[in-house]
Amino acid sequence: MKRLLTLGLSGLALAAAAAPALAQDVVIANARLVIGDGSEPIEGGVVIVDDGKVVFAGKPAPGQNLETDMLIDAKGAWVTPGLFATVTTLGLADVSAVGETNDITARGTPFSAALDASTAINPTSQHILVHRAAGITRAATTTLPSGSIFAGQGAIIDLDGDFRPVMQARAFQMVTLGESGADNAGGSRVAAHALLRAALREAQALVGKTGIPETTEIGKADDVLLSRFDAEALVPVVTGRQKLYVAVDRMADIRAVLALKQEYPRLDLVLVGATEGWLVANEIAAAGVPVIANGLIDLPETFEQLGATQSNAGRLAAAGVTVAINAATMQDPRRLQQVAGNLVALTRMPGASGMEWGQAFAAISSVPAQISGMGGKAGVLTAGALGDVVMWTGDPLEVGSVPTRVFIGGVEQDLTNHQTRLRDRYIDLDESDRPKAYDW
Amino acid sequence: MISHYKSRARIGALATLASALALSACATTGSTGDTASTSAKSDDKAFAATPAGDPVFASTYTPFPNAATAIRGATIYDGKGGRIEGGVVFMSGGKITSVGGPDTPIPADIVVFDGTGKFVTPGIIDIHSHLGDYPSPGVEAHSDGNEATSPTTPEVWAEHSVWPQDPGFSRALANGGVTSLQILPGSANLMGGRSVTLKNVPARTVQGMKFPDAPYGMKMACGENPKRVYGGRGRAPSTRMGNFAVNRETWLAAIDYANDPKAKRDLAKETLVGVLKGDILIQNHCYRADEMALVMDMAKEMGYKVTAFHHAVEAYKIGDLLRENDVCSAIWADWYGFKMESYDGILENAAFLQREGACVVIHSDDANDIQRLNQEAAKAQAAGARVGIDIPDATVIQWLTYNPAKAMGIEDMTGSLEAGKMADVVLWNGDPLSVYTRPEKVWIDGALMFDAMNPKTRPVSDFELGQPGEGDVK
Numbered sequence: 001m002k003r004l005l006t007l008g009l010s011g012l013a014l015a016a017a018a019a020p021a022l023a024q025d026v027v028i029a030n031a032r033l034v035i036g037d038g039s040e041p042i043e044g045g046v047v048i049v050d051d052g053k054v055v056f057a058g059k060p061a062p063g064q065n066l067e068t069d070m071l072i073d074a075k076g077a078w079v080t081p082g083l084f085a086t087v088t089t090l091g092l093a094d095v096s097a098v099g100e101t102n103d104i105t106a107r108g109t110p111f112s113a114a115l116d117a118s119t120a121i122n123p124t125s126q127h128i129l130v131h132r133a134a135g136i137t138r139a140a141t142t143t144l145p146s147g148s149i150f151a152g153q154g155a156i157i158d159l160d161g162d163f164r165p166v167m168q169a170r171a172f173q174m175v176t177l178g179e180s181g182a183d184n185a186g187g188s189r190v191a192a193h194a195l196l197r198a199a200l201r202e203a204q205a206l207v208g209k210t211g212i213p214e215t216t217e218i219g220k221a222d223d224v225l226l227s228r229f230d231a232e233a234l235v236p237v238v239t240g241r242q243k244l245y246v247a248v249d250r251m252a253d254i255r256a257v258l259a260l261k262q263e264y265p266r267l268d269l270v271l272v273g274a275t276e277g278w279l280v281a282n283e284i285a286a287a288g289v290p291v292i293a294n295g296l297i298d299l300p301e302t303f304e305q306l307g308a309t310q311s312n313a314g315r316l317a318a319a320g321v322t323v324a325i326n327a328a329t330m331q332d333p334r335r336l337q338q339v340a341g342n343l344v345a346l347t348r349m350p351g352a353s354g355m356e357w358g359q360a361f362a363a364i365s366s367v368p369a370q371i372s373g374m375g376g377k378a379g380v381l382t383a384g385a386l387g388d389v390v391m392w393t394g395d396p397l398e399v400g401s402v403p404t405r406v407f408i409g410g411v412e413q414d415l416t417n418h419q420t421r422l423r424d425r426y427i428d429l430d431e432s433d434r435p436k437a438y439d440w
Numbered sequence: 441m442i443s444h445y446k447s448r449a450r451i452g453a454l455a456t457l458a459s460a461l462a463l464s465a466c467a468t469t470g471s472t473g474d475t476a477s478t479s480a481k482s483d484d485k486a487f488a489a490t491p492a493g494d495p496v497f498a499s500t501y502t503p504f505p506n507a508a509t510a511i512r513g514a515t516i517y518d519g520k521g522g523r524i525e526g527g528v529v530f531m532s533g534g535k536i537t538s539v540g541g542p543d544t545p546i547p548a549d550i551v552v553f554d555g556t557g558k559f560v561t562p563g564i565i566d567i568h569s570h571l572g573d574y575p576s577p578g579v580e581a582h583s584d585g586n587e588a589t590s591p592t593t594p595e596v597w598a599e600h601s602v603w604p605q606d607p608g609f610s611r612a613l614a615n616g617g618v619t620s621l622q623i624l625p626g627s628a629n630l631m632g633g634r635s636v637t638l639k640n641v642p643a644r645t646v647q648g649m650k651f652p653d654a655p656y657g658m659k660m661a662c663g664e665n666p667k668r669v670y671g672g673r674g675r676a677p678s679t680r681m682g683n684f685a686v687n688r689e690t691w692l693a694a695i696d697y698a699n700d701p702k703a704k705r706d707l708a709k710e711t712l713v714g715v716l717k718g719d720i721l722i723q724n725h726c727y728r729a730d731e732m733a734l735v736m737d738m739a740k741e742m743g744y745k746v747t748a749f750h751h752a753v754e755a756y757k758i759g760d761l762l763r764e765n766d767v768c769s770a771i772w773a774d775w776y777g778f779k780m781e782s783y784d785g786i787l788e789n790a791a792f793l794q795r796e797g798a799c800v801v802i803h804s805d806d807a808n809d810i811q812r813l814n815q816e817a818a819k820a821q822a823a824g825a826r827v828g829i830d831i832p833d834a835t836v837i838q839w840l841t842y843n844p845a846k847a848m849g850i851e852d853m854t855g856s857l858e859a860g861k862m863a864d865v866v867l868w869n870g871d872p873l874s875v876y877t878r879p880e881k882v883w884i885d886g887a888l889m890f891d892a893m894n895p896k897t898r899p900v901s902d903f904e905l906g907q908p909g910e911g912d913v914k
Contacts (some may be wrong), residue, residue: 399815
């Protein structure tokens with residue numbers, strides 16, 4: 001049932017509409033509205049979603065009219081764009097330590113760069129359901145390197161649990177240099193760089209060619225380090241049509257990555273991790289390379305992270321670097337909000353660098369979306385963006401806050417999952433009538 | 441123990457995405473009253489070790505110089521569930537002298553900090569840490585947490601692995617307000633060895649950190665880790681039933697040893713006898729509810745007590761049993777699903793335990809999470825509130841202070857703000873259950889060991905000297 005609304009009037013009539021299961025027009029009013037672009041929250045904000053897209057978000061203009069199926073009075077609650085988690089493995093494992101369920105790594109495969117995460121995303125993975133309930137609506141998800149420096153091609157997914165989780169397959173390639181890359185390349189950084197250059201040269205030779213690639217395999221003993229199919233998969237990287245995420249931490253490794261642009265000017269680079277990025281923040285900024293930065297890593301866990309500090313992200317941002325928060329180094333991506341909140345906390349600590357609230361929120365919403373090629377579409381509430389809207393119990397960067405309602409592409413999401421079902425079963429321990437197995 | 445094994449030495453930028461395999465071990469050693477072995481040499485000189493039960497590797501820690509200090513005007517959580525608005529904490533001689541409301545007398549000529557808008561808690565205590573025995577950098581040469589060469593190694597002592605130069609200690613102090621912590625062996629073994637309780641003070645030796653007069657703990661582990669580690673080598677245990685069989689045989693042998701006055705000294709059994717006597721506290725890694733119930737029955741069978749289950753992600757299923765058996769649950773707020781036995785982890789675990797009147801401790805098991813135990817507790821509190829279980833802030837702080845102190849056997853000395861106890865105190869720059877709050881000052885035994893306002897109070901370990909980021913804010 002459509003109803004005609006007039007927005008922007010103090011006497012705005014707000015009546016609950018029955019929630020339909022399919023895509024619907026949604027209006028959320030009286031919100032503490034976060035756009036996600038770095039700006040501060042807007043009191044009394046309105047979000048209007050039509051045909052799965054945001055048509056308006058902000059202070060309503062007096063007398064503005066529209067028809068809607070669903071009108072929600074937020075009653076002052078925080079309303080934000082869905083969070084965008086970047087560098088995750090969501091949908092690629094049920095239980096990471098249970099090998100049969102784990103599609104994140106494949107030590108036995110001869111393939112590396114050719115691996116395509118989009119072929120195996122499980123939209124009904126409990127991790128997807130749990131993270132959706134945590135307000136994450138889109139994610140960049142990827143396999144991880146196991147036998148080569150190349151992780152494979154990551155995908156951009158939505159978390160709406162339907163049968164089409166992949167928004168963009170092969171959105172980026174990821175390569176690890178540094179200690180991890182060295183290990184996978186045979187034992188040294190030098191070997192990793194040689195393999196990278198050899199691979200890019202093979203890919204360059206394949207540009208414009210069709211048919212079966214004729215390149216020679218690069219191997220060592222029985223190990224294939226780069227097959228012809230991997231080389232073919234790197235063609236879009238070397239031509240700049242596919243982003244190359246490079247996971248490195250040490251200052252010197254970061255510099256070596258930036259220098260690649262001189263040899264391969266079309267590379268569309270993104271730094272991942274960059275623990276010591278603050279030491280070369282100006283160089284990263286000058287190169288125009290965005291960083292998916294570790295948020296709170298402050299321990300020298302490796303010799304390439306000696307300079308680790310929680311102020312890394314803040315210092316990079318202050319130098320003008322585009323900074324998103326890396327979901328890969330936290331216990332789970334649902335800690336994105338906590339990490340962002342901690343960056344705000346740092347602004348109050350003498351000597352530390354953090355982010356103001358709006359900027360911190362953007363670092364887990366619009367900025368990672370933009371780095372993923374979803375600028376203006378995800379992680380932000382502006383006209384034309386995807387209708388991913390989350391209403392929260394409180395300040396979304398505060399540790400106790402969780403979503404109360406989640407919309408993805410304008411469709412309200414079921415927030416139940418294995419965890420909520422366990423919660424409901426064990427809300428008491430009463431088995432006086434029947435065992436808990438009958439309580440469902 | 442690393443229950444969620446992170447290939448951290450390999451993939452910095454991608455650390456926790458790597459597949460999780462858990463390793464853990466635990467060990468305990470108890471001292472018994474047995475006589476030391478002696479031997480006579482041909483020159484008639486008798487050789488003798490220090491008798492079993494006498495202090496060895498004794499603590500050399502003494503409190504650092506401190507000035508009588510008061511904080512006034514702060515919101516105080518006393519660690520035992522009490523809350524005072526605008527209160528006063530007065531410490532002198534390394535001890536808490538008085539705690540009270542705004543009218544509490546403050547002597548003239550002492551250091552006074554204005555706590556208006558700020559909060560005071562006892563020092564945070566982590567009951568489950570591997571700092572020092574899995575230190576940073578996490579290179580193979582530093583992997584000293586699991587003596588994974590036998591499924592039962594009660595003879596090993598975690599303190600013999602602790603590297604006091606681990607930079608992680610200073611992060612736990614400055615960002616987490618942690619003043620005491622228990623270092624446990626890992627969970628690869630059914631019985632991993634003795635734990636050690638430390639004061640979180642920088643020192644050249646582990647003896648310089650040892651918490652004076654703290655009892656030892658013994659680490660035990662249920663479930664997947666021991667059976668995987670040893671089953672994978674074609675030896676017992678390879679199943680959960682094997683876990684229990686090996687444990688029970690080991691306890692029976694320890695009982696025989698305890699009853700045999702002529703037995704030769706045996707370091708492993710000395711630890712086990714210490715447990716049987718109640719001198720050494722069992723800290724038992726155990727995820728699943730059904731296994732915890734079996735362990736509590738094994739303890740009854742053999743005549744010992746389980747003090748705390750660690751990583752007890754399913755404790756919420758048996759909060760009643762845990763309360764009846766007086767066993768604490770040391771838990772994370774939100775870890776789940778990384779290994780099979782963690783599949784049923786839920787955010788409401790702590791709140792459901794509190795609902796049953798069972799003892800809750802929030803622990804870290806992690807060099808990063810130890811810096812934010814207050815935030816983890818806040819998550820668990822909020823999850824309870826959403827299902828109608830309202831737990832006061834002051835009680836939530838108890839999960840990080842008095843409760844872990846009790847489960848480590850040091851509650852008479854620290855863990856709450858009470859006159860006569862150690863002046864282990866944190867002044868927070870806001871509500872400690874908010875993500876926006878950090879420790880501003882941390883006192884250990886009355887000495888100001890960290891002050892966010894003074895860069896020279898950031899401890900810098902030997903390892904960090906002359907390296908990138910030395911003395912940086914972390």
